[in-house]
Amino acid sequence: MRLISLNVVFIAGLASVPSLALAAGAEPIVLRGVYADDGRQRVASAPNLGGGFIEMLVRGTSDPMRGTRYNQPEAMPMAPAAPRYVPAQQASFAPPPVAVRRTIDPMFARQEVTYTGSQKAGAIVVDTPSKFLYLVLGNGRAMRYGIGVGRPGFEWAGVKTITRKAEWPDWRPPSDMLKRRPDLPKFMAGGPENPLGARALYLGSTMYRIHGTNEPHTIGQNVSSGCIRMMNEDVTDLYTRVKVGTQVTVI
Numbered sequence: 001m002r003l004i005s006l007n008v009v010f011i012a013g014l015a016s017v018p019s020l021a022l023a024a025g026a027e028p029i030v031l032r033g034v035y036a037d038d039g040r041q042r043v044a045s046a047p048n049l050g051g052g053f054i055e056m057l058v059r060g061t062s063d064p065m066r067g068t069r070y071n072q073p074e075a076m077p078m079a080p081a082a083p084r085y086v087p088a089q090q091a092s093f094a095p096p097p098v099a100v101r102r103t104i105d106p107m108f109a110r111q112e113v114t115y116t117g118s119q120k121a122g123a124i125v126v127d128t129p130s131k132f133l134y135l136v137l138g139n140g141r142a143m144r145y146g147i148g149v150g151r152p153g154f155e156w157a158g159v160k161t162i163t164r165k166a167e168w169p170d171w172r173p174p175s176d177m178l179k180r181r182p183d184l185p186k187f188m189a190g191g192p193e194n195p196l197g198a199r200a201l202y203l204g205s206t207m208y209r210i211h212g213t214n215e216p217h218t219i220g221q222n223v224s225s226g227c228i229r230m231m232n233e234d235v236t237d238l239y240t241r242v243k244v245g246t247q248v249t250v251i
Helices: 002-015 017-023 052-059 175-180 232-241
Strands: 028-035 041-047 111-114 124-127 132-138 141-146 158-167 199-203 209-211 222-224 247-250
Touching (some): 132 232, 141 232, 199 232
Parallel strands (some): 124 247
Antiparallel strands (some): 111 141, 124 132, 132 141, 158 199, 158 247, 199 209
């Protein structure tokens, strides 16, 4: 009977420990990482009993958070999931190509220059390497025009005579050209789309001509099949200055 009484007293004393601890001003348990709706950290209602053996006897565990509703997985507040980045749908079509404005080098603009050659006034001199055509004016002067000339394999040199003049000429590609380019038409009427341009000066009995172009950006380049290309405004100016029978020297 005495042994039983001692055990009852001991257990009763232990049961009074929480009250004594609270009365003594023991700090409440702060549940780290657990927050109330107002953003403050949760505080457990049970005091800190010092842990260890006494804690286990009173609560059945030494974990101050075990058994509280804040320690249950379903009750733990979860941080909101970060929004998933979804890249914008890639356009299924290619953007339209940017038009590149092709200009003519100012050096090929028509201008009057000093001329020291031996040709007489009224003669035409074609300087193939330099891409210039000179109309000799006399007195050491000449009108100089920028031109496009034959591409590699189609260069030529010699002295010819203008045998015919035509405004907005029709175009009939020669047979040799049609063999190289079967996609070309056999005939094209004169006009702005015609590759001979606004005017044409025919050289002797050859297939070569001094003519305009609907591709002015090719002036200053080796691009033709042997003809001498000029800008439409330049060939029109030349057309008014020369006549049939004019000598043309190509170097």
